[in-house]
Amino acid sequence: MKLYTFFRGSSPFRLRIALNLKGLPYEAIAVHLGKGEHRKSDFGAINPQQLLPALVLDDGHVLNQSLAIIEYLDETHPNPPLIPKEPKARARVRSLSLLVACEIHPLNNARTLAYLRKQMGQSEEQVSAWYRHWIADGLAKLEAEMTRGPGTGKFSHGDAPTMADCCLVPQIFNAQRFNCELAPYPTLMRVYAECMKLEAFDRAQPSKQPDAE
């Protein structure tokens, strides 16, 4: 399999964790988001969404959107499971994942921040305030959800890592990179620390990628 990735991107980071947890080897192909390589026609021919990640299967089939790819991997390589068996538990893991993927990340990714800077003429200070606002808003919702339980265990759901942890960890990395206050989220930080003890999470982190700067 070929993974189109960028060391700092949150969505490819999710997928690197999932691939590592599943024990699936892949060839990493770096697409530099900062240099706009994802908008060039050769990548567009592979992924018409022009977004990372994209996973090209050995038969040439292209998958995109990180959560859709993780679901695919879980269906085709069931062990270890990244989504539990019981429908309400599955709904919870998906909801925790979507809370990161829909409510936090889209507001803070590179192209959104670029629009605020260029088209709206916002200063770095204003852009940082925006970033931290949505981090704080989203992580507070996630903390509330995870402390309400039941379901939260050693990890976001239960005592083994799931898709929810694949989403949580990259979001915490991003928050740290922008110096966001993380003390208000003790449950999230406890789970984050637990995840980072695992080789699958550690090896997926930005600084350990071949394209890291």
Place this chain on the structure above:
Amino acid sequence: MKLYTFFRGSSPFRLRIALNLKGLPYEAIAVHLGKGEHRKSDFGAINPQQLLPALVLDDGHVLNQSLAIIEYLDETHPNPPLIPKEPKARARVRSLSLLVACEIHPLNNARTLAYLRKQMGQSEEQVSAWYRHWIADGLAKLEAEMTRGPGTGKFSHGDAPTMADCCLVPQIFNAQRFNCELAPYPTLMRVYAECMKLEAFDRAQPSKQPDAE
């Protein structure tokens, strides 16, 4: 089942379509997003994410995040299916759904626009330009994905409605409300028109809700 909904919200609209397609009756409870009712403590006690929709099952269990709820409904009420059986087809339907739910909607929902107006002091004209920028960006990606195929049929995927259509239709409604140019997306508009011929989609639209203004 009780559905916490708001007539104009895009995410509850997705779920109303899915419930109608499944033939599942529900009691609608309106939560006025414009008046901030979702941020009040009584709704927070039901849904700690303080977002719509929330679906309360007959046993009192609360589900949230529209795509997680649609997946749950599809697992517990399999007919008619809203997600196909084959893993690559499932990945495609999820990817099309996530393209709307992650790349377009979060940038254009009420709280995002409110931040641009209040905290960033942007004019209505600037807010509209932002709205239309992300609509155009996201719908172009979706059109590219749907014309590339294979998979697109009478509907977004195949000849029966799926979760992807539950996401597409509310997004087109929103685009129309903000007078976005839709001519560049003939495939999306053809599928949209096909969907709106179905009673399940028609009955779910904002103007036909009990809380419509």
